[in-house]
Amino acid sequence: MDTITTPYETLTLYIGGRFLNADGRPEQDVINPATGKIVGRLPHAMPQDLADAVSAAADAFQIWRRTSPFERSVLLRRVAALIRERAAQIARNITLDEGKPLAEAMQEIMNCAEHAEWHAEECRRIYGRVIPARSPGVQQTVLREPIGVCVAFTPWNFPFNQALRKAVAALGAGCTMVIKGPEDSPSAVVALAHILHDAGLPAGCFNVVWGVPSEVSSYLIGAPAVRKISFTGSTAVGKQLASLAGAHMKRMTMELGGHSPVLVFDDADVEQAARFLARTKIRNAGQVCMAPSRFYVHEKAYERFVDAFTTEYAPLRVGDGLDPQTQMGPLAHERRVDAMHALVTDAQERGATLVSGGRRLSDQGCFFPPTILTGVPDNARMMIEEPFGPIVPITTFSNAEEALTRANALPYGLASYAFTNTIATAEYVTRHLEAGMVGINHFGLALAETPLGGVKDSGMGSEGGTETFDGYLVTKFVSQASRVP
Template sequence: MVSFPKKIKSLYIDGKWQSAASGKTDPVYNPATMEKITEVSFGGKQETVKAIQSASKAFLQWSSMTGRERSQILYRAYQLMMEDADRLAEILTTEQGKPLKEAKGEIQSAASFLLWYAEEASRLYGEWIPSSKQEKRLLVIPQPVGVVAAITPWNFPSSMITRKVGPALAAGCTVVLKPAPETPLSAIEIVKMFEKAGLPEGVFNLVTGDAKEIGETLLGDKSVRLITFTGSTEVGKYLMRESSRHVKKLSLELGGHAPILVFEDADLELAAELSLASKFRNAGQTCICANRLFVQESVQEAFSEKLLEKVKALKVGYGKEEDTDIGPLINQQALEKVESHLKDAVSRGAEVLYGGGVIDCGLQGYFYQPTVLANVNPDMRVMYEETFGPIIPVQTFKTEEEAIERANDTDYGLASYMFTENLNRAYRVMEKLEYGIVGVNDVLPATAEAPFGGIKQSGIGKEGGHHGIHEFVEMKYVSMGIKV
């Protein structure tokens, strides 16, 4: 059982753990039990300025190191995470609420990004361009962008950090990290891994506290050259506006409204099982989880029967209990949003096939039943807003063309999924879906070796794969005249 001191110094600046200058702290609660876990430092502008200065000072040394030297530190941090995976998973479940089996999977995923970018650090290649003139030689050199501000969410508090920090450090950038106030403990532990791995002072800084004040300071300081953010589209638009003052680079992974298309030629057992895995993972608090389920009319009855059977077997409860499938929502605000979406759908004619309310698990947390809705229509909020909770609306369609049109009828474009055993259909539909990620008979597409990111109002830029490291470099073109 992991235990915590009453107060934790959670500001890591210039290689030193510190308290806020004001002495203020912020409580961290277990969303399953509502018990206070600990208190962390509540920093603000003063601490953020110091963190940016620290990162700026460390940039020259860190960016001058070879890729192989940076790689060794990233690889050691990966090893330390894997060696301590069980404890890190328990901390994650304690502050975030997801089932322990999901938390263990997230820690392994988080570590995999460190491993991947430890390898990519030595493979950040430039380019030699054949010149059209004999007296010129043309080169393109990748160079780190500079100080990076990483702003991460609470729903995946470990993997969202390493997916940003891994490539940034591998490219030679230095980092100021602002984690979500709900889940600072996972961030603290990751910073400690890098500290043990021998990362030089000032290269990786952590600031917890006043989100508005920290964010405004990061945006207002011209030394911060790139903002990498995962969160809502609304906040992403704000970051874009404010970053324009200094023309900062941006890498944004924003909201989603993922559809699942189940065609009549699908393996219905697989489709039901994976639709369940997509929608109810992390209690539906996942940016790429299913938000809309479209089933071809001819198989609607057979598919719904399989889906409902599986949904009814899910256990809602404390994440630390081994047989728990769904943990709590993160806070009261999240619960109220889910309830408002359900109320709106029912008022507009939706039928609740299963679930539909708060569930008493004998704890004080924000537990909600997995819920399946039928008779839904496009005017319901669940069909055009991201619910971020365990509600899945099911609609039918007649033709392939209709399915594509309805799947694309959204401002979002992060992830989409389809189930079919027809290879021709898989290619036709995949090419027409307006999403940055398409899963064909697969609902777990995120992996360290592949690019992750959306289009339309779901963001700009990619995380993961060799594409991810390029977000953190500038390509310098050199035209060299020589005597021939």
């Protein structure tokens, strides 16, 4: 069991370089989803706090935008070092308020150190260019400049990763940020504020607020000083925020929901693919926007796949994430448990067969088992709505065209996967899958050096890779003549 005895993170706001406790502000309980017990109390921002956060970010931008990219790079490398130094405590607190197994939380934190280092290097390479002029005596240049104050809204499923990715991109580009993290799992964002503070980031460059999401988002998006919005979360909420941002002509990056199809062809290593997908699906109890979630298996490989997948997936041990024997933790809150029950019931009513799981495991904690259903029709809710949990619907297809038609039928387009040992098939499905990311025979997504983003209702813009700063920069063209003609 857990051997770290230090207390759970003290939850605060962080505005203008100051950590602010409740001090009469409204508070909400933070619940451990494994035990149902309160682990902390989170202060909500008052209207004046939101105004102060935007003002602090606007003032700091006038200084931070002029700092050398080399200075920003040095600071982000210090951030990476502090992340590694504090990883164990941050990970433990994520397990306490979000639920994922401690080993997964540690992996999330260590990956974030890589993201900080990547942005530290790439922020030194934000280049403009010179365009040859049509007339002598004229110089034409293109400049890339930081857009200004940015607002970020980040989700509960990867609380450190999602906040860190947005923060280092904005700060590396020369922008400042106000972030509203997830109230369900807030410790990681507060820990990030301490890391940036201790790394020497000037006051006001990064600010943290909490509160009722609709109230906070309305205020921050409408604030005149705010120039950019970055959101990761559900498609429904993303559309609401996008409409607010559009009304104010604010630039936005949206990384929204997904419902990732998996195509398993009969020429694949079927049993190996099944075991790999079972291990992938278990991550964060399936609460991953790019998790494989609709399984289409060629009819010739179907029985072998189901047998191998069930053998690997069904017996996985579910429990408290602090228990080293746990392979899958609880769902993040009761709402997810209710959602799983509803999706399973609907699929069964439409003729699907329940192979394993299907019902919550105990009255204490938000535990739901690895669940497999076969023969799931395309009109079942779990084949249409993003499930965001450990349920796996499996059905058959007879040819590539049929599989692609069904895979592309939904408005989602974040990630897609295919398993085949034929190069021609791999190239064909890669070109025809409607998704921002495609994995062939593995799950190689969300790395620091690769872009992450979706198409259709799964969002706009990318984070990571050389595209990482695009959403935080504006393009300025300058045409300068040596004298007036």
